[in-house]
Amino acid sequence: MSHASDPGRQDGGSWIGRSVPRVEDDRLLRGNGRYVDDIALPGAVEAAFLRSPHAHARIESIDVKAALEAPGVVAVWTGDDVASLPPMLNKEELRTPPGLAALLDPTVRMTPMPLLAGEKVLYVGQPVALVLAENRYLAEDALELVDVRYAPLPVLVDREDALSEQAPLLHDGLPDNTAVAVRARVGDPDTVFASAHTVIGERFEAHRYVASPIETRAVSAQVDPYSGRLNVWSGTQTPHRLREATAHTLGLTADTVHVVAADVGGGFGQKGILYVEELLVPHAARVLGRPVLWREDRNENLTASSHAREQIHSIELAADAEGRILGVRDRILVNFGAYNVTGLVVPYNSLCHLLGPYRIPHVDIDVTGVLTNTTFATPYRGAGRPETVFAMERAMDRLAAALGLAPEELRARNLVGPDEMPYTTGLVDRSGSPQSYDSGDFPELLRRAVAKADPEDVRARQREGARDGKHIGVGFAMYIEATGLGPFETARIDIAPTGRVRLAIGAPSQGQGHRTSMAQIAADAIGVPLGVIDVTGGDTEATPFGVGTIASRALVNAGNATHRAGRLVREKIIDAAARRLGVPADSLDLSDGVVAAKEPGGPSMDLAELAGRAPLPGTPEPTDGRHGTEISETVHFRPPGFAVASGAHAAVVEVDEHTGAVEILHYVVVHDAGVIVNPMIAEGQVTGGIAQGIGGALYEEMVYGPDGQPRTGTYMDYLVPTSSEIPDLDMDELFTPSPMNDLRVKGLGEGGAIAPQAVLANAVEDALRPFGVVVRRGPLSPSRVRDLIRTPATPA
C-alpha cells in the first residue's frame, strides 16, 4: 500500500476537490483500450445492415438469393426472419411519471419499431436486411446483392406539415402524426398578455444536428461456452436497460444475459437509447452459435443513429415598463423523426427549462412532438435544453431591444435571487414533483460573466464603426439544468483478499473519467488511498441493477451511492478489525487503508490482513460464525429531487460582412455545479460541451432534402469543428452546494452544451445591428450570415 504511487495528493486531506490525474489514461495512451471493435472474438461473424434508401415506402418484395450465394455469407435475414421477435419499445423512456400524468395528462403515443422493416420503411437508413458473413468486406459485398422492391409513398419531412389533413400518416393505427403533446400553465397568462406594457413575439428554430461521437456505435455478442450465458459488449450508456431489453426480446431471463459497456468512444446521449442493431446482433449470436460483431460506419452513424435538436418555438414575452417579465407563452413543435423513441424526455426538458434562471409568474407552454419521415430524434447532450435556451435567450434579447435596455440589464432585472432558494416555479418537474431550484446564485453568475465580457468596451468599439467590414458584437445567455435524474444508481464495494477495494457502479464511462473521480469519492468515504481502488462501470454482472450515464446524472447518483457504500464499508471494516483485534470498535480509526487504535502504540491492521485470510488449517475458527473475509456493501442511491446546476455564457464575436465568417474573439463561461470532485475533469467536461455547442451554433447541421434524403451523410458535408474552430475559453465557476445529496454535487456533463447556440446567435445579431438582422435559426454558417445581411429581417 505505497502512497508514493498515489498522484495528486500532497497532504493527508481529502481526495475530493483535487485534480487527480486520470488512472484511465495509461492504457488508452499505449493503445491498450478495448472498445467493442477491439475485443477479439475468434471465429466471429461480421454483420452489415441493408438500409432503406427511401424516406417512406412500402416494401413489395425482398430477394436475398444472390446475396446468400455470395462468398463468405453465412446468413441473410429480412423482416420475415425475425418476425417472431417483438418489436423494440423502450418502455422505461416512454413511461409517464405518475405526478405528470395526474397533473398534465400528457399524450404519449407508442410506435414500436420492427427489428427489421417488414411492410414499410419510414426513414432513409432504416434497417431492412441483415447480412452475416465471414468478414465485413464480404458482408458489404453481399448487401449489394439483396434485391428490394419498394413502392414509394408520399414523404413527410417538414414538421409543420405533419399535422395537416393532407399529411401522409406514418404509423397505421395512430389517429395522426402526433407522438407526444403536453401543456403546462401557471397563473393567468392571457390576462397578463392582454394588458402588458410590452409584448414581443418571435419564431425561433433550433436546427437538427447530431452527437457524432468519434467512435461509432458497435455491438458484439457471444454465447459463453462455459456458462451458457449470452455475453453482449456494447458501446452503450445504459447497459442494464440493454440487458432487460435483450432478455425481453429474445425470451431469456435477465440473469442469463451479461452486458458489458466496454471502453466507449464518446456517447453524448446517442448511445443512451436502445437500437434494433443491439438486439439483432445477440440474436444472431444465439442462432448461429458463433460470435457476431457489428460496427457502424460513419455514414450510418450520421444518417441512421439518432438525431437531435430540431424544434420550433413560437414564443412571446410580456413585460412591464421597467422590464420585469410578467409572462411567457411558447408553442413548441418538436420533430421526433419516424419513431417515438424517448417520449416526453426531450419535449418535457424543453418545457421545464424554458423559464431558466428567470422569475416569470405567468406561463403557458404547449409542446407537441410530431412524427416525420426522418431519422428518429432522441436526447443529445442537453436534451431539449439547448433548444429551449436558444428560444428564451433570443427572446430576451428581442425584448431588451424593444424596451431599449442592454441585454445584460434586462437579465439582471429578472433573475431569481440566491435568497429565494429553494425557488418553486409553479411548474412540475420531469419526475412529476413541483419544480424546485434547490440552490444557485444566478445574479453572481451574470455579474462575473459581464465583468469578463465587458460589454461597454464592445459597445464603445461598435460606436467607432466597422473596420474592413468587420463588425463586433457581444451576447449573453443563461441557463439552469436540473441534474441528477433518478430513479436511482447502484454502487457496490467489496474488499478483495489482497486488500484492494473493488468499486462497481451501474453507470459506465464514455470518457468522463469515472475510474478516477469515483475512486476519489470512495477513498474519502472509506479512508483508503486512491491507488488501492479499482472501479468497474457498466458491467451488469458487477452490479445487479443500474440505470446509466445519461442526463448529467452519474456523479450525482453513482457518486452518492459510492459515498454511502463507502461509509458503510468503512464501518464494517472497523467492526471486523475490532473483532479480530479484540478491542472496542470505537477505539479504532481507519485512515490511509490502515485500521489503528486511536491511542498511540495500540494495535493496527491493514485491509489485506483483514480480508486476506482464507480459512486454511491453522487459522483460528471464528467464534461468531463469520470468517470476516467478506466485507461488502451495495447501495442504491435514490435522489430526493434534482440538483440544479446553472451557468452564464458570454461571447464577443467579429462578423465579416463580406464573407459571413464569424470569429469568436472571447468566450466566457461562468458555471455552478456545486462541489467539484475533480476540477481538471470538470473543466474538461464543460469545455467539451461548449465545443459541441459551438459546432452546433456555427457549423453543424443535419440537412434533409424535401424528398427525405439526408444531404450531410459524411464528414465532408457534416462539419464537426476542428481545433482551429474552437477557441480557448475564459472560465470561472461558483460552488453553491446542492442540499439534495450528501456530496453536495450537481451534474455538469451537459451544461457546457446548453448555452453556446444562444450566446453566439445573440452576439452575431448584436454585431449585425447596423443591418437590422434578426437571427432566428442556426447554424450561423458564412452563407446563412450573408443571407441575413442581404435580406432585411421581417417582423415575426
Added chain:
Amino acid sequence: MTPSVPAPRTVRTPPLAEPSGWHRITLTVNGERITAEVESRLLLSDFLRDRLRLTGTHVGCEHGVCGACTVLVDGEPARSCLTLAVQCDGAALRTVEGLAPGDAPLTPVQRAFHTCHGMQCGFCTPGFVMTATALTEQPERPGPDEVADALSGHLCRCTGYRNIRRAVCQALDERFGE
C-alpha cells in the same frame, strides 16, 4: 420461429472475394519485420487491426476526415483508412503500440496528453498522439501555424481541443526547449 441458416459454414476465413488479387508484402511494423499475404483491397487500418491485432489504431470515419486512424508511414502521418496495405510494401510503419511498448515509460507526447488532460474517451487519442509524435521528430521546432494545421487534421468530440493544444505544446517544449 428460428431463422434459417442456409449456407454451409466455411471453415477458413475466405479471401476478400478477390482470389486473383493477392500480394506478398514485406514491411516493418514498430521495428518488427513482417511478411504477409494481403488482398489488394485490404485497407491498412484493417491489416493492422484485424491481421496484426494492433487495435490501438482506431477507425472513426473511414473516409479520411477524422484522423483517428493516423499512423506513421516512413515517419510521415498517414490515414490508414485511406491507405491500402499493399501500398506499404517496403515501408516502415509505426503505430501507437510502438511508442512505449510493454511497461516502457510513456513518451513525452503520451505523457503530455496525460498531464494536460488532453484526452477523455481516448478513441481519437492515438491519432493525435501519432501526429504530435511526428511533429516532435522534426529537425526543428514546427511553427504555430504548422502545429495548428497538423492538429486540424483530427477530430475530437470530447475535449474541446484546448488541452490537446496544451499537450502538444508541452511535448514540443520538452523536445525543443521553450
